[in-house]
Amino acid sequence: MSETAFYILLSLAEPRHGYGIVKHVEDISSSRIRLGSGTVYGTLTKMQKDGIITVFADEERKTVYEVTDLGRTLITAEISRLEELHNNALKYRRFFSEDKSI
Amino acid sequence: MKIKVYKPFWSYDVQKTEEWLSSMSEKGHELVEINRFTRYFIFRQGEQRKRLYKIGFDKMKQKSLSSFLTRNGWAMILQSGNWYVAANDKPSNEIESYPVRENIIKHNKKIMYLFGSIFIYLTVIVLSYLLIGLAISSSVQFGFVKSPLWIITFLYAGMGIMLWALSFYSITKIKGSNKRLLGESNYSLENNHSLENIYSQESRHKEESPSRDEIKRLRRSGEIVVKRRYAWTYEPDKLEKWLETMEEDGLSLYYVGKTGTTFYFKKGTPRKVSYCADYQNYVNEDYYTFHKEAGWKLIYFTSLNLQQWTLWSHEYSRDEKPPQLYSDKFHQLKHAKRVALTYSCLSILIVVVHLLQLEEYSQLLQAENFDISQMVQFLFSILVIFIFGSLTIRTWLYYRRIRSL
Numbered sequence: 401m402s403e404t405a406f407y408i409l410l411s412l413a414e415p416r417h418g419y420g421i422v423k424h425v426e427d428i429s430s431s432r433i434r435l436g437s438g439t440v441y442g443t444l445t446k447m448q449k450d451g452i453i454t455v456f457a458d459e460e461r462k463t464v465y466e467v468t469d470l471g472r473t474l475i476t477a478e479i480s481r482l483e484e485l486h487n488n489a490l491k492y493r494r495f496f497s498e499d500k501s502i
Numbered sequence: 503m504k505i506k507v508y509k510p511f512w513s514y515d516v517q518k519t520e521e522w523l524s525s526m527s528e529k530g531h532e533l534v535e536i537n538r539f540t541r542y543f544i545f546r547q548g549e550q551r552k553r554l555y556k557i558g559f560d561k562m563k564q565k566s567l568s569s570f571l572t573r574n575g576w577a578m579i580l581q582s583g584n585w586y587v588a589a590n591d592k593p594s595n596e597i598e599s600y601p602v603r604e605n606i607i608k609h610n611k612k613i614m615y616l617f618g619s620i621f622i623y624l625t626v627i628v629l630s631y632l633l634i635g636l637a638i639s640s641s642v643q644f645g646f647v648k649s650p651l652w653i654i655t656f657l658y659a660g661m662g663i664m665l666w667a668l669s670f671y672s673i674t675k676i677k678g679s680n681k682r683l684l685g686e687s688n689y690s691l692e693n694n695h696s697l698e699n700i701y702s703q704e705s706r707h708k709e710e711s712p713s714r715d716e717i718k719r720l721r722r723s724g725e726i727v728v729k730r731r732y733a734w735t736y737e738p739d740k741l742e743k744w745l746e747t748m749e750e751d752g753l754s755l756y757y758v759g760k761t762g763t764t765f766y767f768k769k770g771t772p773r774k775v776s777y778c779a780d781y782q783n784y785v786n787e788d789y790y791t792f793h794k795e796a797g798w799k800l801i802y803f804t805s806l807n808l809q810q811w812t813l814w815s816h817e818y819s820r821d822e823k824p825p826q827l828y829s830d831k832f833h834q835l836k837h838a839k840r841v842a843l844t845y846s847c848l849s850i851l852i853v854v855v856h857l858l859q860l861e862e863y864s865q866l867l868q869a870e871n872f873d874i875s876q877m878v879q880f881l882f883s884i885l886v887i888f889i890f891g892s893l894t895i896r897t898w899l900y901y902r903r904i905r906s907l
Contacts, residue, residue: 404830415570418788419795436829437796438780441789442836449561454568457600461686463788464599466568 401478407433408443409475412453415466418444447471505531505545512541513585514672515679516557516606517686523555523587533589536582554590555579558601559609567601574599584609603683604786610683614676621669624662684787712757717766720756727753727767734762735811736845736896738779739903745815749775758802758813776816777801778827781841785810797825831907838904842897849890856883 401409411424421444422435444465447453452471458464467475512519523533523543532548533555556576558565565586567576575592576599588601720726734741745755745765753767754775778798782789790800793814802813816825828834863880 402830402832404832415568417795418792422796434823434825434829436826436833437793437798438778438827438837439829439833441792442828442833451562454566455602456568456571457602459598461600462791463602463604464570466570468566468568 401474403433404435404439405443405447406475406478408435408440409447409452409467409471409478412465412467412471415456415464417462417464421465503547504534505547507543507545508541509543510541511671511675512536512543513557514610514675515682517679517682520555520557524553527551527553527555527589533579533587535580536585536587538582538585551591552593554592554594554597556588556590556601557606558586558588559584559605560586561605568599571599571601576601603686604788607680607683608784608786610676610680614673614680617669617672620665621673624666624669628662717757720766720768725769726756727769729765729767730763731765732763733893733896734779735781735841736893737900738781738841739900741779742777745777746775749773755801755815762802762804762811774818774820774822774824776818776824776826778814778816780812780814780827781837781844782810782812783840783844785812793827798827834904834907835901838901842901845897846894849894852890853887853894856886859883860887 407425407429408421411421411428416424418440419437421440422437425433425435444453448455448465451468452474453465454468455463455465509519509522526533526545528550530548530550531545533543534546535544536542537544561584565578565581567578567588571588574597575590576588577590579587579589581587590597717726721728731741731744748755748767750772752770752772754770754773755765755777756768757766758764759766794800798814798816800812801815802811804811814827818825828837860880860883863876863883866876867880
């Protein structure tokens with residue numbers, strides 16, 4: 401999963417509007433990631449086609465995106481994979497560091 | 503006891519069908535099935551209740567309502583092909599979410615284009631026959647020969663007329679219904695209660711373009727510089743760069759003519775502005791609201807519904823990073839590929855047709871009976887092949903530039 405797709409899906413921990421996703425990703429990545437609206441629109445359209453997310457219209461009839469069960473399974477699997485990466489990164493970091501005592 | 507009701511054109515106006523379903527429910531008729539082929543709605547006798555119905559369209563095989571909708575009281579009543587019907591028994595002021603309409607609008611548009619082409623085709627055929635008939639009626643005497651085969655002719659004519667009427671009915675009906683559906687989704691966005699002023703394509707154009715007199719006045723006073731740029735859709739990145747340097751030179755893009763070739767710049771102070779020309783096969787209303795919320799300004803769009811070019815601008819300060827519509831390589835490449843493939847398919851068709859013609863001419867050339875008009879056609883074919891060939895190469899060069907970024 402690309403970083404973009406991962407962060408978009410992660411920000412759907414609760415249902416959000418399209419631009420709400422852009423803002424949220426910017427917040428949680430401390431402004432490191434600024435997603436372009438075209439990128440988000442394209443990813444959301446694709447995810448919707450694949451059944452990873454679903455949409456509904458809110459009171460103001462604006463489109464809100466929500467993760468489906470399939471999407472939930474997918475992001476959980478990805479988080480586990482990243483956990484493994486993270487653990488191994490910590491475990492082997494000292495071999496690459498100049499100060500071997502870390 | 504079951505009740506069957508025939509509704510041949512129910513999908514053309516889903517809002518009307520939904521209201522009708524609600525009124526049936528108030529009479530105690532509960533919807534159980536829709537037969538899409540016979541166009542029958544089947545109801546069973548139940549309790550009388552106030553119920554809100556919403557019809558949805560979804561291409562996914564396993565349709566399920568979003569969990570937010572379910573929590574808000576929505577339940578899936580039935581599914582039939584891509585269509586589904588959801589109902590909610592809550593009072594309408596407690597309902598906070600609804601199934602989306604975009605897919606219905608998109609589906610309706612496809613049907614409209616299909617009937618539109620049939621309508622144009624039939625009209626052209628009838629008109630051309632009428633013209634030929636008129637042209638030869640002075641010289642040729644018409645007479646009817648008695649024959650039982652006439653029945654086939656009449657049958658065909660009758661079918662043609664019916665198809666023509668059906669097309670006309672479908673187009674007008676869907677047009678109105680789509681406008682209402684669009685108005686529904688923009689109802690609160692624009693805070694506008696009248697359907698006449700909905701945020702549709704036409705109003706978008708009117709709202710965002712200056713009047714003709716205004717442009718004339720500015721041109722006369724020398725405040726505006728006009729530049730022309732042809733075939734930029736084959737290399738949109740060059741257009742973006744050109745517009746960005748114009749802004750840095752103090753020429754800000756003010757308006758783009760309807761055909762997308764004339765660019766009007768206003769003289770002013772240098773600015774930092776990002777431009778993005780985007781090509782999509784189909785866009786929905788969300789596309790526009792999304793980019794606008796992200797700070798992009800819509801400068802130009804092609805008025806074709808199915809394939810669309812849009813031009814966006816976004817001002818930024820000198821210490822900021824230039825904003826991009828596509829922030830990742832994957833989507834940048836995908837866009838370039840879409841442009842290159844679409845234009846190549848189109849060009850290849852035209853080039854092949856003209857190559858075949860060249861082949862024919864070269865045979866004539868060998869036979870040495872070549873006149874001037876054929877010579878002109880021969881040169882014309884070469885010109886067409888050259889133009890479309892070079893345009894196709896340009897789109898692939900654009901793709902290569904994006905790839906090597």
